[in-house]
Amino acid sequence: MITKRIIPCLDVRNGRVVKGVNFEGVSDVSSPIDLARYYSRCGADELVFYDITASFEGRKLFTDILRDVASQIFIPLTVGGGINTVEDFERVLTCGADKVSVNSGAIRDPDLIRRAAQRYGDQCVVLSADVKRVDGVFRVFARGGRENTGMEAIEWIKKGVSLGAGEVVVNSIDTDGVKNGFDLEMLEQVLNAVNVPVIASGGAGGVKDFVELFTKLPTVDAGLAASIFHFGEVEIPELKKELARNNIIVRC
Amino acid sequence: MIAIVDYGVGNLFSLLCSLKSVGAEAMVTGDADQLRQADKLILPGVGAFGDAAEKLRNTGLDRVICEEAANGKDLMGICLGMQLLFEKSYEYGEHKGLGLLKGEIVGMEGDIPAGLKIPHIGWNALHFVKPSPLFDGIRENDCVYFVHSFYATDCDESLIATAEYGKELTAAVQKGNVCGCQFHPEKSGKVGLSILRAFCEG
Numbered sequence: 221m222i223t224k225r226i227i228p229c230l231d232v233r234n235g236r237v238v239k240g241v242n243f244e245g246v247s248d249v250s251s252p253i254d255l256a257r258y259y260s261r262c263g264a265d266e267l268v269f270y271d272i273t274a275s276f277e278g279r280k281l282f283t284d285i286l287r288d289v290a291s292q293i294f295i296p297l298t299v300g301g302g303i304n305t306v307e308d309f310e311r312v313l314t315c316g317a318d319k320v321s322v323n324s325g326a327i328r329d330p331d332l333i334r335r336a337a338q339r340y341g342d343q344c345v346v347l348s349a350d351v352k353r354v355d356g357v358f359r360v361f362a363r364g365g366r367e368n369t370g371m372e373a374i375e376w377i378k379k380g381v382s383l384g385a386g387e388v389v390v391n392s393i394d395t396d397g398v399k400n401g402f403d404l405e406m407l408e409q410v411l412n413a414v415n416v417p418v419i420a421s422g423g424a425g426g427v428k429d430f431v432e433l434f435t436k437l438p439t440v441d442a443g444l445a446a447s448i449f450h451f452g453e454v455e456i457p458e459l460k461k462e463l464a465r466n467n468i469i470v471r472c
Numbered sequence: 473m474i475a476i477v478d479y480g481v482g483n484l485f486s487l488l489c490s491l492k493s494v495g496a497e498a499m500v501t502g503d504a505d506q507l508r509q510a511d512k513l514i515l516p517g518v519g520a521f522g523d524a525a526e527k528l529r530n531t532g533l534d535r536v537i538c539e540e541a542a543n544g545k546d547l548m549g550i551c552l553g554m555q556l557l558f559e560k561s562y563e564y565g566e567h568k569g570l571g572l573l574k575g576e577i578v579g580m581e582g583d584i585p586a587g588l589k590i591p592h593i594g595w596n597a598l599h600f601v602k603p604s605p606l607f608d609g610i611r612e613n614d615c616v617y618f619v620h621s622f623y624a625t626d627c628d629e630s631l632i633a634t635a636e637y638g639k640e641l642t643a644a645v646q647k648g649n650v651c652g653c654q655f656h657p658e659k660s661g662k663v664g665l666s667i668l669r670a671f672c673e674g
Contacts, residue, residue, distance in 0.1 A: 221636055222594045223615060260661065265595055291489040296617060296659050316485045318659060341519055343591055343619045386591065417593050439587075441594065471595045471615040 223471045224434050224463065225265040225442035226456055227419065228449040230255060232301075233272045235281040237450070249450075252285050253292065259449070260293045262456040265471055267293070268321070268444065271301035272364075283315045290316020300348055304328070309336050313344070321346035321389060324362045327369055327376075330383060337384025342416075347385035349377055351406060352393035358406060365393050373406075374413050381414045388414060389444060391421040399425025399448070402433045407440055417441035424448055427462045434468045474672055475510030477537065477553075478502040479527045482518040487550070490658035494665050496672040504536045512672065513540060517552030521561040521577060521622070524552055525569060534570060541572050546649045548671050554645065554652030555624060563622050572650050575627030575642075584638030591621040596635040596643075596655075598663075604632045604646050605674050609666035616643070616653075616660035616667075623654065 231238040236250040246258045256267055269289070271282045279302065290297055299312040300321035309320050320340075326333050326347060337345045350361045351373040358373035369376075377388055390410050392403030402423045411418055420433055421444040430443050448454045460470045474491055476484050478500045491498035491514075499506070507513060515537060517524050528534040541547045549557045558569045561577035569577070580590050595615040600607060618635065624642040634640035635655070645652045651671070657664035 222592065222596045222618075225594055287485075290486055292493070294486065294490050294493070294658055294665060295661050313483050314485065316483070316489070318486070343518075343593060387593065415589055417589055439589075441589075 221469050223265070223469050224440075225419075226263070226430070226459060226470070227266045227268055227442050227444040228259050228264050228456075229268040229270055229421075229444055229446040230450075231270045231272050231446065232282055232285065234275075234278045235273075235285055238272065253288050255450075256289045256293050259456065260295055263460055263471065264295065264456055265442070266296040266298060268298045268300065269317075271299065273302070283311060286312060286315040286317060298346055300346070305332070306335050306339060309340060309344075313340065319344050319346050319387070321348040322385075323348040323350065324364075326380060327360065327362045327371070330379065333380055333383040333385050337386070342384050342386035345385050346387045346389060346419075347377065347380035348389040348391065349373060349380075350391050350393055358409070361393060365396075374409050377410055378413050381416050385416065387417045387419065387441075389419040389421050392423060395423030396421075398423055401425065401429045402443065404433070404436055407433075407437055411437060411439050419444050421445070424454070427454055427459050430454075430459055431462060431466050431468070434463065435466060473510045474498040474512045474514060475507050476500045476514045476516060477507065477533060479524070479531050479533050481524050481527060481552070482516055484516055487514070487516055487658045490665060490668055491672065494669040494672060496668075502531060502533065504533065507533070507536050508540060510545075512546040512548070513537065515547065515549040515553035515556060517550070517556060519552060521552060521555060521563040521569075522565060522567040524556060525561075525567050528556065528570075538570055538572065541650050544649050546671065546674070547572070547651070549652035550658070551620065551654060551656055554654055555622065557645070557650060557652050558624055558627065561622065573627060573630045573645060573647055573652070575624050575630070577622050578625050579622050580637075580641075581621075588638045591619055592637050592641070593619050595660075596637060598633045598635060598643055599640065600633050602632045602646075604644070604651070606632070606644065606646065606651060606667050606670045608670050610663050614663045616655040616657065616663055618643075618655045620654060
């Protein structure tokens with residue numbers, strides 16, 4: 221059977237990973253390449269690089285780094301951040317990304333999903349949605365969670381999948397940073413609405429939260445987190461051992 | 473020299489880098505003479521079968537690949553490149569493949585239990601069906617990375633490994649000097665690199 225995936229997310233600004241602590245054997249924790257190599261060695265199933273650079277120069281630096289990472293690390297790489305056009309897809313795919321995640325760019329121009337899927341295949345297009353409850357309704361937020369689009373989240377995700385998104389990352393703004401577990405209620409509604417892989421994001425504080433995620437929602441495909449991995453609060457080899465002990469199938 | 477066949481399909485950067493990382497000399501080329509001079513060929517591919525088969529025919533590289541394979545040159549197809557080795561595919565219509573291996577490509581939809589997601593995306597365990605030198609450095613149940621919605625069937629003659637996803641799906645094939653992986657060895661970590669090394673050094 222297919223294994224559940226554990227995905228560290230690296231935020232990159234001006235060519236450096238934004239947050240993290242020192243790991244044994246990693247000389248430079250803000251080096252995307254050193255950190256990517258470390259995670260790959262630890263058993264990460266995939267890596268997400270999120271480019272939070274705004275400047276043109278920073279973007280160029282990002283693609284240079286992506287090329288370096290892709291030339292040395294042979295697991296799937298997903299890239300997000302600042303993806304607004306099919307040319308942006310091309311820019312990161314030629315540097316070795318396997319999948320490209322769209323968020324605000326697709327909110328502004330939903331047809332971007334269709335055009336990209338047509339050109340590169342559905343498997344290449346990941347819809348990332350930042351979702352927050354507003355008056356009891358799941359709403360999609362844009363611009364890194366700062367702007368309420370007013371769109372109902374489940375409908376938006378269904379639309380994105382029908383346009384060609386081959387995977388969905390659901391990031392709950394409500395649970396993000398709280399470290400008290402993934403947003404199971406929100407994820408369950410997404411899982412019931414679409415039949416493509418769903419990646420849970422936001423809320424993981426420890427190993428038990430991943431166990432709960434995959435036990436309570438057996439159809440969720442992957443768990444994504446950033447700071448708990450970067451700060452060493454959760455180590456991937458231990459996480460995978462604990463998942464396996466709970467009869468959750470993982471790659472060892 | 474390992475030549476990766478360039479026929480305008482997909483991004484070959486990772487594949488080229490992965491071959492170099494296992495110590496192979498490798499190049500990406502669509503030049504018939506360079507393909508003929510290479511020691512081994514790799515046929516990559518992502519996207520739709522019909523488009524890819526047409527591109528191979530339009531560039532005339534279909535003939536080069538078939539002639540070289542018939543002359544005994546080692547050939548590995550990866551993902552869609554593996555599917556192209558077979559006789560035909562039913563992906564959006566009916567399309568002729570290279571016919572180097574017996575079998576055909578069909579969709580998972582309707583063939584695997586409802587509720588399983590399509591495409592089959594992620595890491596899945598290899599189950600060996602027949603021994604192959606490609607597996608020298610790896611073990612039964614080692615995981616590799618898959619991304620596909622169609623799969624090879626009626627290919628008992630060449631089937632060497634499967635992966636379970638509602639049913640045993642064709643994961644790797646080999647018949648003599650022609651082999652293929654449905655998964656992406658260049659994205660399958662150590663296990664994938666071991667398979668590539670075995671192909672390059674074999």
